Amino acid sequence: MSLLDKYYTQEHKIFRESISRYFAKEITPYVDEWEKNGIVPKDVWKKFGEQGFLCPWVPEEYGGVGADFLYSLISVEEAAQTCCTGFAFPLHSDIVVPYIYNFGSVEQKKRWLPGCVTGDIITAVAMTEPGTGSDLGAIRTTAIKDGDHYIINGQKTFISNGINCDLVIVAAKTDPKADPPYSGISLIVVEDGTPGFEKGRNLDKVGMHSQDTAEMAFVDCRVPAENLLGGEGQGFYYLMEELQQERLVSAIASQVAAEGALQVTIDYTKSREAFGRPISRFQYISFELAKMATEVELGRTFLESLIIDHMEGKKIVKKASMAKYWIAEMLNRVAAKCLQFHGGYGYMEEYPIARIFRDTRVQTIYAGTSEIMLLIISRMMGL
Numbered sequence: 001m002s003l004l005d006k007y008y009t010q011e012h013k014i015f016r017e018s019i020s021r022y023f024a025k026e027i028t029p030y031v032d033e034w035e036k037n038g039i040v041p042k043d044v045w046k047k048f049g050e051q052g053f054l055c056p057w058v059p060e061e062y063g064g065v066g067a068d069f070l071y072s073l074i075s076v077e078e079a080a081q082t083c084c085t086g087f088a089f090p091l092h093s094d095i096v097v098p099y100i101y102n103f104g105s106v107e108q109k110k111r112w113l114p115g116c117v118t119g120d121i122i123t124a125v126a127m128t129e130p131g132t133g134s135d136l137g138a139i140r141t142t143a144i145k146d147g148d149h150y151i152i153n154g155q156k157t158f159i160s161n162g163i164n165c166d167l168v169i170v171a172a173k174t175d176p177k178a179d180p181p182y183s184g185i186s187l188i189v190v191e192d193g194t195p196g197f198e199k200g201r202n203l204d205k206v207g208m209h210s211q212d213t214a215e216m217a218f219v220d221c222r223v224p225a226e227n228l229l230g231g232e233g234q235g236f237y238y239l240m241e242e243l244q245q246e247r248l249v250s251a252i253a254s255q256v257a258a259e260g261a262l263q264v265t266i267d268y269t270k271s272r273e274a275f276g277r278p279i280s281r282f283q284y285i286s287f288e289l290a291k292m293a294t295e296v297e298l299g300r301t302f303l304e305s306l307i308i309d310h311m312e313g314k315k316i317v318k319k320a321s322m323a324k325y326w327i328a329e330m331l332n333r334v335a336a337k338c339l340q341f342h343g344g345y346g347y348m349e350e351y352p353i354a355r356i357f358r359d360t361r362v363q364t365i366y367a368g369t370s371e372i373m374l375l376i377i378s379r380m381m382g383l
Contacts, residue, residue, distance in 0.1 A: 003304040004070065007311070012070055019053055020078045031084040034210035038202055040087045042122065042164050048089060049119025055093045058101065063114035069311050073252060080256040083352050085359045086210025088160050090253065092116070095246045096123040099169055099187065103230035103238050108189070112167060124165035126156040126216055127239070134372045136171065136236060137182035141218065143172035148225045150174070150188055152196070152218040158366075162214025163202050166192045170218070171239065174232050185235035189227040196221030207358035243368070244317050247324035248310055250367040254324075254360070255303050258296050258331040261356045265289070265338035268353075285341060292334050299327045318380040325373035328363040335360045
């Protein structure tokens with residue numbers, strides 16, 4: 001029995017059935033094509049939004065339906081069945097767009113949120129730079145006030161949705177001399193087509209081939225001051241505040257990937273025979289599958305307890321960091337072992353485990369590396 005069972009309603013069930021059918025018809029058949037092309041077409045986003053699947057939590061006044069966080073969980077769970085990690089709608093719906101809703105002005109919400117819901121606006125967030133990743137205070141991108149505009153100069157890299165995005169939230173220093181450095185960081189919304197904003201190449205990655213990940217350059221990019229998100233110098237604090245949900249969403253993605261890897265491997269070992277019997281009957285393999293099933297079950301139980309706490313508005317920064325760290329690491333252990341049990345077939349792209357294996361490696365890196373998660377956890381333990 002799931003800890004979340006008592007929270008699910010008939011509406012949740014209908015939503016799951018609806019989005020599952022949509023993925024089966026509109027996403028899964030095209031995944032291989034998108035993987036080869038290195039990008040998911042923009043019209044896929046618009047069609048997805050037309051069905052009400054983007055940002056369902058957004059209040060009705062801004063185009064959404066005011067749904068709860070379980071809808072986000074269901075979306076990620078059902079998306080896992082497609083083996084398509086390139087369609088990064090959770091990044092848009094549950095990580096980037098909340099910045100606009102939580103910190104934007106009423107005017108900004110009216111201006112951008114409806115398009116985020118319909119898929120006419122695809123979002124990204126630009127924090128990482130060529131010379132800095134986890135150390136946000138070391139970013140060099142600047143946004144200097146000039147009358148009623150900010151002039152942005154700098155470079156960003158590893159930006160998910162970087163090619164397709166119509167709007168990017170840029171972390172930049174509005175006060176380069178601030179001490180401590182992170183206190184000078186602000187968040188500024190830059191729209192595609194703004195003079196001085198250039199999208200670089202679509203980066204060639206180990207996995208997630210259809211997820212457009214790009215470099216960005218800002219050269220004397222003039223952005224209206226009204227595009228400042230929230231208060232000047234508050235960017236670092238806004239980022240920290242939103243990381244709880246970001247890491248929870250990342251942990252959800254890792255969990256469902258681990259569950260998927262285990263299931264395809266159980267199915268394979270039951271059908272693959274060696275020495276006259278299914279390889280699942282060999283003690284070593286059956287014991288290892290049992291160990292993995294135990295870890296996966298523990299991950300699910302811990303995750304669901306955090307989802308409940310998150311929905312109830314509790315602060316779970318430490319536990320969310322624990323979940324992001326442990327479940328991502330567990331996923332990589334499980335994916336590697338599952339591929340091994342497929343033998344040579346596991347190394348063939350036609351088998352789902354191959355894609356799961358290469359796509360999951362990044363889970364211990366983005367949204368905060370495992371090492372940064374351990375640092376956060378240890379500090380919150382008073383160490």
